[in-house]
Each structure stands twice: as structure tokens, then as C-alpha cells.
Amino acid sequence: MxxxxxxxxxxxxxxxxxxxxxxxxxxxxxxxxxxxxxxxxxxxLNSKEAQEFWPIYNSYESKKEAFHKKEHSEIKDKIKNLDQLSNKEANALLDKMVKLEDEKHKSSQAYIEKVSKTISPKKTIxxxxxxxxxxxxxxxxxxxxxxxxxx
Missing domain, CATH: 1.10.10 (Arc Repressor Mutant, subunit A)
Known part of the structure; x- marks a missing residue:
């Protein structure tokens, strides 16, 4: 410790x-x-766990980074100009936000399932x-x- x-x-x-x-x-x-x-x-991690875990971890980190960039470019930039958005554009933006959050959640779920099979549920927690x-x-x-x- x-x-x-x-x-x-x-x-x-x-x-x-x-x-x-x-x-x-x-x-x-x-x-x-x-x-x-x-x-x-x-x-x-033992060497076998590490060999299997790190590629999964790195892939997920890349996905999270891509989600962040997508969120920033497609959503946050438009929110800055919220006063200039029409209701139709705001509605489309909300749909994008919900879709992106859903994609992030599904990606996180798949990652946790994959990791827990690789290193054990306890180590995943x-x-x-x-x-x-x-x-x-x-x-x-x-x-x-x-x-x-x-x-």
C-alpha cells in the first residue's frame, strides 16, 4: 500500500x-x-491479462476521444450560438445529443463486457x-x- x-x-x-x-x-x-x-x-495484471487488456483499453480510449471531438464539433459549437438557432435546428441538435449519448453508453457497455471477460469482473470494477x-x-x-x- x-x-x-x-x-x-x-x-x-x-x-x-x-x-x-x-x-x-x-x-x-x-x-x-x-x-x-x-x-x-x-x-x-499478469502478463497474459496485460497483453489482452491494453489493446481493449487503448481502443476504448480512442473511441472516447472521438466521441469528445464529435460532441465538441457538432454540438457544443452550435450551443454557443443558441440564440441564432431556429426551433427546428434546436430540435435536430437535441436529437444529435441524445444519439451521441446513446452511442457513448453502448460503447461503454461493450467495453465493460469485453474487459470483464479479459481481466475479471472484480478487476474491472x-x-x-x-x-x-x-x-x-x-x-x-x-x-x-x-x-x-x-x-
């Missing part, structure tokens, strides 16, 4: 030293690397919890940095 705490602390220190607005792409890559290291340590823990730690670290900058 203490090994995990030390590793996570080192990872967060690396993260905080790299978060600057001029290197956004590099920072996202670094965050992804830190997340992968965090998940790797938490799941304690641990994976989902680990991703949330990583996000929480990242947000906490970000808030602390912002609070320190304001002083």
Missing part, C-alpha cells in the same frame, strides 16, 4: 512540474502516461474505481496548484 502511495506521489509531482499552458499536447500525453502507470499498478480515483487526484492537485498561485 505504501509503495502505491509513493508511486502515486511521484507521478503527481511529475505531473505538476509539466502542467503549463504552452505545452498542452505534451501535457495530455504525460497525463495519459501517468494514468496508465496508475492503472497498471492498481490492477496488478477496480479499473473503473481507479480511473475515478486518478481523476479526483488530478483535480485535487490542480486546485492546490491554483490556490498556491493565487497567494
Amino acid at each position: 505504501s509503495k502505491q502511495i509513493i508511486t502515486f506521489t511521484v507521478l503527481l509531482l511529475l505531473l505538476t512540474s509539466s502542467l503549463g499552458f504552452s505545452q498542452i499536447k505534451h501535457d495530455w500525453d504525460k497525463i495519459k502516461s501517468l494514468k496508465i502507470a496508475f492503472i497498471t499498478e492498481r490492477l496488478e 477496480l479499473l473503473l474505481r481507479s480511473e475515478e480515483d486518478f481523476k479526483r487526484q488530478l483535480i485535487k492537485q490542480y486546485r492546490q496548484r491554483r490556490a498556491n498561485q493565487k497567494k
Whole structure:
């Protein structure tokens, strides 16, 4: 347990030293690397599990990124100009939003089913919890940095 705490602390220190607005792409890559290291340590996958799990995980992460880009380009940009939309256009936008959420949900369901067959249902739950823990730690670290900058 203490090994995990030390590793996570080192990872967060690396993260905080790299978060600057001029290197956004590099920072996202670094965050992804830190997340992968965090998940790797938490799941304690054997080599067979790791070989099967990581391609599934990476594929799903790519799908999530594609959903995010699609949502941003097709929906969020139009919401910014909401006053200029007609009711018909707003209705079409709502339909797109619902369809995209449905696609995301189906993709998530398929991912969880596939992963649970690969690494076990228990480790799948641990994976989902680990991703949330990583996000929480990242947000906490970000808030602390912002609070320190304001002083």
C-alpha cells in the first residue's frame, strides 16, 4: 500500500512540474502516461491479462476521444450560438445529443463486457474505481496548484 502511495506521489509531482499552458499536447500525453502507470499498478495484471487488456483499453480510449471531438464539433459549437438557432435546428441538435449519448453508453457497455471477460469482473470494477480515483487526484492537485498561485 505504501509503495502505491509513493508511486502515486511521484507521478503527481511529475505531473505538476509539466502542467503549463504552452505545452498542452505534451501535457495530455504525460497525463495519459501517468494514468496508465496508475492503472497498471492498481490492477496488478499478469502478463497474459496485460497483453489482452491494453489493446481493449487503448481502443476504448480512442473511441472516447472521438466521441469528445464529435460532441465538441457538432454540438457544443452550435450551443454557443443558441440564440441564432431556429426551433427546428434546436430540435435536430437535441436529437444529435441524445444519439451521441446513446452511442457513448453502448460503447461503454461493450467495453465493460469485453474487459470483464479479459481481466475479471472484480478487476474491472477496480479499473473503473481507479480511473475515478486518478481523476479526483488530478483535480485535487490542480486546485492546490491554483490556490498556491493565487497567494
